Amino acid sequence: MLILCWSLVLIGTGFMKTVGQLYASRLLLGVFESGLFPCLALYLSSWYKPREQALRISYLFVSAALSGSFGGLFAYALLKMDGIAGLEGWRWLFIIEGIASVVIAIIAYFVLANDFESASFLNEEDKSLMRIRAEISARYNGDLEFNWADVKRAVLDPKLYISSWNQFMADICSFGLSSFLPLIIRSFGFDVVTTQLLTIPVFFFASFTYIVISWSSDKWGKRAFFMIPACLVTAVGYAVYLGVPTHLRGLLYFSTFLIAPGVYIIVGLNVSWLLNSHAPYYKRAMAIGMNQSIGNSAGVVVSRYRLCFVYLVAVAILTLAYQVGQIFRATNDGKYVVGISASMAAVVLACAGQITLYFCLRRANKRRESMTEDQRVREIGAGKTGDFHPDYRYAL
Secondary structure, X not given: OHHHHHHHHHHHHOOOOOXXXXXXXXXXXXXXXXXXXXXXXXXXXXXXXXXXXXXXXXXXXXXXXXHHHHHHHHHHHHHHHOOHHHOOHHHHHHHHHHHHHHHHHHXXXXXXXXXXXXXXXXXXXXXXXXXXXXXXXXXXXXOOOOOHXXXXXXXXXXXXXXXXXXXXXXXXXHHHHHHHHHHHHHOOOXXXXXXXXXXXXXXXXXXXXXXXXXXXXXXXXXXXXXXXXXXXXXXXXXXXXXXXXXXXXXXXXXXXXXXXXXXXXXXXXXXXXXXXXXXXXXXXXXXXXXXXXXXXXHHHHHHOOOEEEEEEEOOOOEEEEEEEOOOOXXXXXXXXXXXXXXXXXHHHXXXXXXXXXXXXXXXXXXXXXXXXXXXXXXXXXXXXXXXXXXXXXOOX
């Protein structure tokens, strides 16, 4: 339904006439699109075990990366339809992409199953395996009926806010990469078509690396172990871009290959880590919704005019505020120093958040492992369920 609604809005955007209609279409598009990724991530978490989720979540992000690879060229081609049926090329861009999304929405309605029992693509052996998995996780997932108490537990859970901090900082880098990578490459002196072509290898390399890391993360059951090095490599990539003179275009282009994979890794694995750290179902649903809402607000930092943003460092003792017209704006030498510097600061702060979350979760695991049987029984009797259950172990 969400895909269908935003597809219809997208088609309508191709026929808008006034600025008011533009604002309304953008608002409606955001309303309908905002719930899609959290719902897809939650959907995957209900089918796969925690150590199978990072790879599956990576497919969602890789789809976005590949669309970024070819989206510019596709748009460039559609803009050539300018004048057909009396419509400008940009209108055809919205109309055709909207129609394609309507087709996807219809297919998804008939293909995606509500649960494994009604899944036509699973045979009886597959369903038997899913039933066993459901029984094993029942003590954590509890009753599948909606419960406001689970929502409250998510809102009051400190680790949700650490994860949201990490997501916000990582999304500053992500939005900057997806929105301004073409501008960064264009600043090297290439034309529009060459710029779009040069973004494709970057996104492909980032996608391939992210899938490999996600598979490894699932295989070894580690999240922070892969996210923290990814942050460091990304920070090095930003540093290379900032330190290399503009005439060394090869090195500047190379820096984007250091930046892009780490951005996808820290954004995507953070989502998987969040899903692994919250139970039961409706607590996890609230957590992923809040995480994505807070994280996606980073788009304001990347592109909003006359923005004042504040980074809180450590325990909010040190703050850094910077008043800019737009953080991704070219300086006199053609480089995007402000935007890249802000992204570099964000990835370092994301790394700090990941380290904090790692030690918090490790401490919780160790406390539960050291429990006596009497302590375990008392906690269960006190109503400790979901990820607060004494047998639950957080992914690290």
